[in-house]
Amino acid sequence: MxxxxxxxxxxxxxxxxxxxxxxxxxxxxxxxxxxxxxxxxxxxxxxxxxxxxxxxxxxxxxxxxxxxxxxxxxxxxxxxxxxxxxxxxxxxxxxxxxxxxxxxxxxxxxxxxxxxxxxxxxxxEDAVPTDAALSLLAGGAPVAVPLYSPASARRLAALPIRAPLLVAALSPAVASVAAAMAPERLVVASEPAGAFILRELRALVLP
CATH class of the missing domain: 3.40.50.10090 (Rossmann fold)
Structure with missing residues (x-):
């Protein structure tokens, strides 16, 4: 995709x-x-x-x-x-x-x-991130992340992050939590549905 x-x-x-x-x-x-x-x-x-x-x-x-x-x-x-x-x-x-x-x-x-x-x-409950996910978040390359809930945004914010984040948020409530991570780019889906958040994610990473 x-x-x-x-x-x-x-x-x-x-x-x-x-x-x-x-x-x-x-x-x-x-x-x-x-x-x-x-x-x-x-x-x-x-x-x-x-x-x-x-x-x-x-x-x-x-x-x-x-x-x-x-x-x-x-x-x-x-x-x-x-x-x-x-x-x-x-x-x-x-x-x-x-x-x-x-x-x-x-x-x-x-x-x-x-x-x-x-x-x-x-x-x-908190899920344990994979080693690969932690490595990506700790690296220097941009990481694009879809966030579907404020709780998921808070869980992401609790991880060690050095990579520039490109965040597609499901709603303004999710975006307000994600903003505390100072992502390189942050967009909100035009409608709170999975298809729309994936469309925004695609727009973030593709020219």
Whole structure:
């Protein structure tokens, strides 16, 4: 994708640990805000007849693959909350989320009079970078990095970095954390979706 001058090295900054909390029943709608949240739908034994609303089409597709009828209601958490307040879904609402997450969908919906509870379905932990990744970050050649969350940006910032960074951030919230690393270039995806962040990354490294 990036050409022979920019070999791709994969070294995740975050490790996902699935959890199996008790979620009970009686939910009218389920909200998922990540593919990891969607993956928890089946693991938690939720009824596949419950409609699912998702942040982003990728998350909605992950919910469909888990056997649930899902539709996207917003490109990010704030947009989804606005959509649900404007057009309330059947309640009560269950939000499956990770231990780390931007925004407070459950609190926002409750403040608008919609019953909503959140359940932590997975937690995020630091992943150990590969030796190759650490070597690249410690070198003198530019390193292009896509960052998908503020937590990932903080994890990157905690590593020893000497290389010039070219950062493509998923959102302004991610960019604000990444800016503390003083990257050589920092751009924000025009929409908070994977395809857009990869497009920005490509624009950073290709003439």
């Amino acid at each position: 990036l050409g022979s001058d920019w070999p791709v090295h994969v070294s995740p900054l975050t490790r996902i640990v699935p959890l199996s909390p008790r979620v009970g029943g009686g939910w009218g709608t389920i909200v998922v805000t990540s593919a990891n949240g969607a993956a928890a739908l089946g693991r938690l034994g939720l009824d596949p007849r419950i409609p699912v609303v998702a942040v982003g089409e990728r998350t909605a597709e992950a919910a469909r693959q888990a056997g649930f009828a899902a539709r996207m209601r917003g490109p990010d958490a704030a947009g989804l909350a606005r959509a649900l307040i404007a057009d309330p879904p059947p309640g009560p609402v269950l939000h499956l989320r990770g231990a780390e997450g931007a925004g407070d969908i459950a609190g926002t919906l409750r403040a608008a009079g919609l019953p909503c509870e959140e359940v932590i379905a997975y937690r995020q």
